[in-house]
Amino acid sequence: MTFGSRLAAAVGRFGSLCVGIDPHPSLLAAWGLPDTPAGLDTFSETVLEAVAGSVAVVKPQVALFERHGSRGMAVLERLLKHSTAAGVLTIADAKRGDIGSTMAGYADAWLRDGSALAADALTLSPYLGFESLRPALTAASETGRGVFVLALTSNPEGASVQHVGGEDSVARRIVQAAAAENDGGTPGSVGLVIGATAGAAVRRLGLDLGTLNGPILAPGVGAQGAGRQELLETFAGASGVILPNSSREILSSGPDAARLRQAVATAQRAVDLSGVAEPGTD
Numbered sequence: 001m002t003f004g005s006r007l008a009a010a011v012g013r014f015g016s017l018c019v020g021i022d023p024h025p026s027l028l029a030a031w032g033l034p035d036t037p038a039g040l041d042t043f044s045e046t047v048l049e050a051v052a053g054s055v056a057v058v059k060p061q062v063a064l065f066e067r068h069g070s071r072g073m074a075v076l077e078r079l080l081k082h083s084t085a086a087g088v089l090t091i092a093d094a095k096r097g098d099i100g101s102t103m104a105g106y107a108d109a110w111l112r113d114g115s116a117l118a119a120d121a122l123t124l125s126p127y128l129g130f131e132s133l134r135p136a137l138t139a140a141s142e143t144g145r146g147v148f149v150l151a152l153t154s155n156p157e158g159a160s161v162q163h164v165g166g167e168d169s170v171a172r173r174i175v176q177a178a179a180a181e182n183d184g185g186t187p188g189s190v191g192l193v194i195g196a197t198a199g200a201a202v203r204r205l206g207l208d209l210g211t212l213n214g215p216i217l218a219p220g221v222g223a224q225g226a227g228r229q230e231l232l233e234t235f236a237g238a239s240g241v242i243l244p245n246s247s248r249e250i251l252s253s254g255p256d257a258a259r260l261r262q263a264v265a266t267a268q269r270a271v272d273l274s275g276v277a278e279p280g281t282d
């Protein structure tokens, strides 16, 4: 079964919220945990336990494991395995992108069966050229995994690259290139990352999100200020699954499991777009 189909099924069951597992040093401190691999492990397992059975997908932020070297990455390996065992899909947020020959190494690490770091999907940066991502696209397609390619990121600096080109902007080309990877039938497994805060740019650059036939990861909910209204405005023209991601806002309610669950439920309600009229239709 493809990632696109597995994701659609999981979202149908649990809703579309993606919970980011971002063990920032400040959050570890707030939870009374040491900034060590053991602290990361307790943090990650507590979040997973709180969300298992109620969310479709988690997104561990790789940098925050990598800063602890091999022992941090071992914690991430365990988290990926335990998430799968708990029936929660994983998006490894590593934002990988390299020249083709060495991109194959990243693809083997994150998207191949038997790799200790294999996740259900991986975030990719296309700014060495979309085609340089081919080894990851191939590995994902061969193993039933997915990718999320950065198109319009939620940080203000992204505009200096992604908005370049006017009507034929860099972001627009990324959207078109990703859409070309997804055939029209089953839900595609080549997704995009578009910040939930990027609605004005989506409109100004004229991005057509209706033809992607793949999922869109939408970080920026909560700590970065986006909510239901921003999601509606940004993704009014989209047709596939939208995965709003919230990390710090949810995580700051830990370490108490009941409070974490409550924060997840609150975020799920905030991003639930079902039954909401589209802007301008009321």
Ligand SMILES: O=C(O)c1cc(=O)[nH]c(=O)n1[C@@H]1O[C@H](COP(=O)(O)O)[C@@H](O)[C@H]1O
Pocket (backbone or CB within 6 Å): 020, 022, 061, 093, 095, 123, 152, 153, 154, 155, 193, 194, 195, 217, 219, 220, 221, 222, 223, 224, 245, 246, 247, 248, 249
């Ligand atoms: O690829 C991402 O996930 C990502 C892309 C983007 O444009 N903006 C963005 O914030 N992210 C990630 O989404 C998460 C957002 O975290 P919070 O702002 O704490 O909810 C972090 O892990 C970011 O690295």
